[in-house]
Amino acid sequence: MSEGPSILFLKNKLQRYKGKTVSKVSGKAEVDGSLFTNSVLIDIQTYGKNFLFVFKDFFVAIEVRLVGNVLVNKRKKIAASFSFHFEENEINFYDSEISVKKGKPSDCFNFKIDISKAEFDADFILNEWQTNHFEESIGEALLNQNILAGVGPIIRTETLYHAKIHPDSLIKSIPEKKLIFLLKMVQDYAEEFLTLLKTDSVEKNALIFEKKNCPKDKTPIIIETVGSTKTYVCPKCQKLFK
Ligand SMILES: [Zn+2]
Incomplete structure (x- = not known):
């Protein structure tokens, strides 16, 4: 599963395609290809774990499950979900969800919940958690992209460890502070x-994600599955609020 900042990092590398004309699109996804012919790619943005390719009256949201599923001028043996073709280049997306939407990204998405946006609004999310998701575990709520866009397994593991909260804690039982x-x-x-990401050192600097022992008290780290994704927990440092 990807993380929002990884998508943002890759997006920044794709900026050179901004302003280029798309000659055609292809792929398994059911998309009206005629929309794109000779359209200028105005901007590339992100929203949570989605790439947003912005054209004049519409945009394409592409959710990739793994960053390795995006290839520039290279192809995998399997068919791509979606590909942009430019005069001399192509960007291929594999195992991805594609949706074409009318209007601008800000018409469709709430930027307040995107962890990497300047508009990020922690009060808005706190209110949402406490009003509509208080019976849920914090571990599940953190990965719910409709409440908090951009959190993946590493961000969930590391931030819960820092905050000393066990992922199975219920939102209603966790002190507001x-x-x-x-x-x-x-x-x-x-x-x-x-x-x-710029120095490829996320894993190296992680405190407990995929680590064997807690750096503070040497307690063996426990691997738990919350939702359908693995998370890492120090049973001594992280308190369970039930
Ligand atoms: Zn610990």
Whole structure:
């Protein structure tokens, strides 16, 4: 599963295609290809774990499950979900969800919930958690892209460890101060994550993600499955609020 900052990092590398004319699109996804012929790619943005390719009256949202599923001027043996073709280049997306939407990204998405956007609004998310998701575990809520866009397994593991909260804790039982701290951690760590990607050192700098022992008390780290994704927990440092 991908993380929002990884998508943002890759998006920044694709900026050279901004302003280029798309000669055609192809792929398995059911998309009206005639929309794109000779259209100028105005901008490339992200929203959570989606790439947004913006054209004059519409945009394409592409959700990739793994960053390795995006290839520039290279192909896998399997058919691509979607490909942009330019005069001399192509960008291929594999195992991805594609949707074409009318209007601008800001008409469709709430940027307040994107952990990597300047518009990120922790109060808005706190209110959403406490009003509509209070019976849920924090581990599940963190990965719900409709409430908080851009959190993946590494960000979830590391920020819950920093905030000393066990992923199975119920939102209604976690003190508000802790939730506020956790949201601050999410925003700060998303920024740090993007910086670490530049030196390919996210995994190296992670405190407990895919690690054997807690760096603080040497307690063996436990692997738990929350939702359908693995998370790492220090049973000594992280308190269970039930
Ligand atoms: Zn510990």
